[in-house]
Amino acid sequence: MTVSLPLVVVLGFFAWGAVKFLGVRTWIVVLIALFGFWLSHTFMAPAIESGTRSSVDIVNGSHD
DSSP states (O other): OOOOOOHHHHHHHHHHHHHHHSOOOHHHHHHHHHHHHHHTTSTTHHHHHHHHHHHHHHHHOOOO
């Protein structure tokens, strides 16, 4: 059985778990999310997206 989840759902689950179980304050999660949003509008965005896609491909393995 194969389950496909968007990366944002997985990251959201980890953020919720950090707030709920690790005691991370909500404002820190919001600040990090805003930083990521603003970072996506910089010259570094293509490199970050490429690195993320490569990492996901490595984790998923080759399906050829």
